[in-house]
Amino acid sequence: MTEQTIKRIREFVSDRDWAQYHSPANLAKSISIEANELLECFQWSDNDYNLQHVKEELADVLVYCRDMLDILGLDEDEIVNMKMDMNEKKYPVEKAKDNSKKYTEL
Amino acid sequence: MTEQTIKRIREFVSDRDWAQYHSPANLAKSISIEANELLECFQWSDNDYNLQHVKEELADVLVYCRDMLDILGLDEDEIVNMKMDMNEKKYPVEKAKDNSKKYTEL
Amino acid sequence: MTEQTIKRIREFVSDRDWAQYHSPANLAKSISIEANELLECFQWSDNDYNLQHVKEELADVLVYCRDMLDILGLDEDEIVNMKMDMNEKKYPVEKAKDNSKKYTEL
Amino acid sequence: MTEQTIKRIREFVSDRDWAQYHSPANLAKSISIEANELLECFQWSDNDYNLQHVKEELADVLVYCRDMLDILGLDEDEIVNMKMDMNEKKYPVEKAKDNSKKYTEL
Numbered sequence: 001m002t003e004q005t006i007k008r009i010r011e012f013v014s015d016r017d018w019a020q021y022h023s024p025a026n027l028a029k030s031i032s033i034e035a036n037e038l039l040e041c042f043q044w045s046d047n048d049y050n051l052q053h054v055k056e057e058l059a060d061v062l063v064y065c066r067d068m069l070d071i072l073g074l075d076e077d078e079i080v081n082m083k084m085d086m087n088e089k090k091y092p093v094e095k096a097k098d099n100s101k102k103y104t105e106l
Numbered sequence: 107m108t109e110q111t112i113k114r115i116r117e118f119v120s121d122r123d124w125a126q127y128h129s130p131a132n133l134a135k136s137i138s139i140e141a142n143e144l145l146e147c148f149q150w151s152d153n154d155y156n157l158q159h160v161k162e163e164l165a166d167v168l169v170y171c172r173d174m175l176d177i178l179g180l181d182e183d184e185i186v187n188m189k190m191d192m193n194e195k196k197y198p199v200e201k202a203k204d205n206s207k208k209y210t211e212l
Numbered sequence: 213m214t215e216q217t218i219k220r221i222r223e224f225v226s227d228r229d230w231a232q233y234h235s236p237a238n239l240a241k242s243i244s245i246e247a248n249e250l251l252e253c254f255q256w257s258d259n260d261y262n263l264q265h266v267k268e269e270l271a272d273v274l275v276y277c278r279d280m281l282d283i284l285g286l287d288e289d290e291i292v293n294m295k296m297d298m299n300e301k302k303y304p305v306e307k308a309k310d311n312s313k314k315y316t317e318l
Numbered sequence: 319m320t321e322q323t324i325k326r327i328r329e330f331v332s333d334r335d336w337a338q339y340h341s342p343a344n345l346a347k348s349i350s351i352e353a354n355e356l357l358e359c360f361q362w363s364d365n366d367y368n369l370q371h372v373k374e375e376l377a378d379v380l381v382y383c384r385d386m387l388d389i390l391g392l393d394e395d396e397i398v399n400m401k402m403d404m405n406e407k408k409y410p411v412e413k414a415k416d417n418s419k420k421y422t423e424l
Binding site: 240 | 322327342344347349350367372374379394398409415
């Protein structure tokens, strides 16, 4: 996400004084709620989905994730790279290749 | 997210040949599943959460969102700005300020 | 669910003094969290699931639903029949037959 | 749930020929989607919720759980009691009393 888009999201929140509602817990609920509106695009079919709806709901998830990074003062690249370090250890290529099993079952 | 982090996520997937599992529907499920692991950090308390767990689960949501952008060939800034256009119309400042009501009830 | 099973769930909660954590909001989070552990059984495949895991996670959803009925003093049959009245109006047989569209698109 | 209510749910499905959409995976998605509509009742506040909405969304979760029990040929009391056996072992009263920690941290 560019700095300009991030700035737009922050101004959207501050213009409406919505930081008061953005506790980490409320944002966690919001991310789950939007993730399920995204999931609803695929409720009865994996392939026959409305791409415009998918874009809108995925964007909603991303916006609330941005809000959560902001409220907690987190750096997106830092936490993603920290988690990728863990994922690379949990799913070594030789075991995980062509395999969708969870690491606990690999 | 920097290009370098995006590249790392893409290589993680391609090294394991996991694109075969990354249908949009499966990724929508995955985003919801990880969003709920994030929500679990706040299951019984809004304030007494483990920040390290929050970082890990939020990162997981972001990684699957990145995978979904990739599989659908979407540009993150484009879809977020498209949705922000909609949000700004649905939630005009004069109505939405200091108000957490849904746009359908404003 | 038989009265005996309901009684067992209630005693499980009261023996542990867990009613203090069972606010409606916390139980709503819990239902979503367990619903997503159920969804995880189908994360990468619709057909290749572990039936024992499915049973356990579906049971968890049902137990938290029971807890929510209890905390709010609701009667399961009453609310389900109230909702079925609504569903039967939203999805008239002649329009909804062989059709998975949402009522807003029927 | 009484036999009469269960019968009503089954006829609702069969009258519309909807069993064709009721794969276990689709129902797992549906339970999660409805659980998140329930969660939305508590998105910005734990206490200021609309009870009528809560009843409707909780009913939706229960109806899809019933559909899933039916499609898999499961007995509700059997799977709940099987899970309660597990829960009672994972959360012994002396450790779990007045404590909301997950069993892995008890």
